[in-house]
Amino acid sequence: AQKITQTQPGMFVQEKEAVTLDCTYDTSDPSYGLFWYKQPSSGEMIFLIYQGSYDQQNATEGRYSLNFQKARKSANLVISASQLGDSAMYFCAMSRTGANSKLTFGKGITLSVRP
Amino acid sequence: EAGVAQSPRYKIIEKRQSVAFWCNPISGHATLYWYQQILGQGPKLLIQFQNNGVVDDSQLPKDRFSAERLKGVDSTLKIQPAKLEDSAVYLCASSLVGGPQHFGDGTRLSIL
Numbered sequence: 001a002q003k004i005t006q007t008q009p010g011m012f013v014q015e016k017e018a019v020t021l022d023c024t025y026d027t028s029d030p031s032y033g034l035f036w037y038k039q040p041s042s043g044e045m046i047f048l049i050y051q052g053s054y055d056q057q058n059a060t061e062g063r064y065s066l067n068f069q070k071a072r073k074s075a076n077l078v079i080s081a082s083q084l085g086d087s088a089m090y091f092c093a094m095s096r097t098g099a100n101s102k103l104t105f106g107k108g109i110t111l112s113v114r115p
Numbered sequence: 116e117a118g119v120a121q122s123p124r125y126k127i128i129e130k131r132q133s134v135a136f137w138c139n140p141i142s143g144h145a146t147l148y149w150y151q152q153i154l155g156q157g158p159k160l161l162i163q164f165q166n167n168g169v170v171d172d173s174q175l176p177k178d179r180f181s182a183e184r185l186k187g188v189d190s191t192l193k194i195q196p197a198k199l200e201d202s203a204v205y206l207c208a209s210s211l212v213g214g215p216q217h218f219g220d221g222t223r224l225s226i227l
Contacts, residue, residue, distance in 0.1 A: 004157075035215065043204060045158070045218035091157050102148065102171055103216060105157025 002027045004092050004106035011111045013082045020067070021077040021109050023092030031097040034075040036066065039089040039108070048090075051075060052097070082113045117141065119219035121207050127225045133195035136222045140188070140209030146170075148216060149182055149192050150206040158206055164190065165212075194224075202226045 003026040013019040025034065036048045051059045051066045059066040067076040075094075079086055089110055093103040120139040128134050140147050145166050150158035161180065163170040166187035175182070179198070184190040194201055204223050208216040 037218075042220070043223065044220045045206060045208070047215045047217060050215050093157070097213070101146070101210070101213065101216075102160040102163050103150075103158070105159070107155075107157055 002029070002032070002094050002096075002104040004094055004104055006092055006106035006109050008109050011109055013079075013111065013113055015084060015113055015115050016081055018078060018080045019082055019111065021079070021090050021092075021111065023075045023077065023106060025073050025075060025092070025094050027094065029096050033095050033097060033101075034066070034068065035093045035095070035103065036064070036075075036077045037091045037093060037105075038086075039091060041088070045091070049077070079111075084113050084115060087111060087113045119207055119209050119217055121205075121219035121222055123222055124220065125223050125225075127227065128197055129227050130199055131196040133193065134197060134224065135191050135193045136205050136207075136224075138190045138192070138207030138219060140190075140207070141217055144209035144211055144217075145187070146210045146212060146216075147184055147190050148208040148210075149190070150208065152204040152206055152221070154203070161192070161205075197224075197226050199226050 005024045032053045034051045038046045049061045049064045065078045089108045091108045093105045095101045147164045149161040152158040162172040164184040182192045204221040206221045208218045210216045
């Protein structure tokens with residue numbers, strides 16, 4: 001079984017500063033993917049970034065980067081130069097590699113960006 | 116490209132009534148998912164389709180929930196009869212095989 005743990009309480013960051021959102025995971029699958037999604041108050045789930053378990057380099061996507069530490073089973077999201085529009089819930093998720101690719105989500109972290 | 120379309124956006128019904136949700140995935144996406152997101156939690160998979168076949172429905176409460184994906188494109192999710200604990204947001208997602216999932220805006224269901 002797969003498990004995602006997000007234990008940070010609500011996070012606050014000053015506009016234009018960087019922030020790290022923590023995620024740890026547990027799985028017995030040898031090959032898996034890690035994802036981060038953003039959910040604004042309007043409710044849609046927006047895909048941000050993906051990291052494969054065998055990828056040698058950490059994933060980056062614009063202002064988002066994923067700090068993947070396989071031995072520690074962590075997949076933290078780093079948002080650089082925070083913007084007011086980054087205020088939202090952030091979910092870490094994982095899936096097996098292959099056809100049965102359902103996502104297992106964590107409970108999410110609320111990020112608030114202060115002007 | 117057009118995203119995942121879901122309707123209705125909001126639905127309010129009384130317990131024991133029935134309700135149906137509709138999803139149109141991104142064109143060409145063979146895999147379609149229905150998730151249930153209860154307030155304050157992450158989404159939980161209800162059912163996964165690959166074309167019009169079911170890949171995983173292990174978490175679907177089959178005594179009251181049903182889903183179909185005719186012709187491997189659109190999908191409907193039905194609840195009959197609804198219970199108070201079914202109040203949640205129902206999210207539809209689609210993906211290419213092995214690709215990231217793209218979500219619709221969801222249907223917010225309230226049971227009175």
